[in-house]
Amino acid sequence: MTDPQYRQRPRVRGAVVDEMTRCVHYRSPVDIVAIRFACCGEYYPCHLCHEEAAGHPARVWALGSRAEKAVLCGACGVELTITDYLGTIACPQCGAPFNERCALHAHLYFETDPQERS
């Protein structure tokens, strides 16, 4: 916590199993992102981690909050905005591939616009 080397990197709560923010629920090689939840402002590796550990219902980010930094790349520690994250399949900073199937779960974290589906 006080180590300056880790000061920049936000704390990730929940059932994290490694330093890449994988958790007991999602731990494949590409499951390396953590999501900051709108309700509490804390990072969790997945919605199940939040459900088990937070003690309150999850709230999704509203469409108007797309510029919020709410996604953490577990590989390099960079924080992405929701817009950045939804528009990419790999980390823009370190190039680590993200789990494409996460798109199926995007509605659990972010309010989605029905018009937006491609």
Ligand SMILES: [Zn+2]
């Ligand atoms: Zn919360």
Ligand SMILES: [Zn+2]
């Ligand atoms: Zn989890």
Ligand SMILES: [Zn+2]
């Ligand atoms: Zn990265």
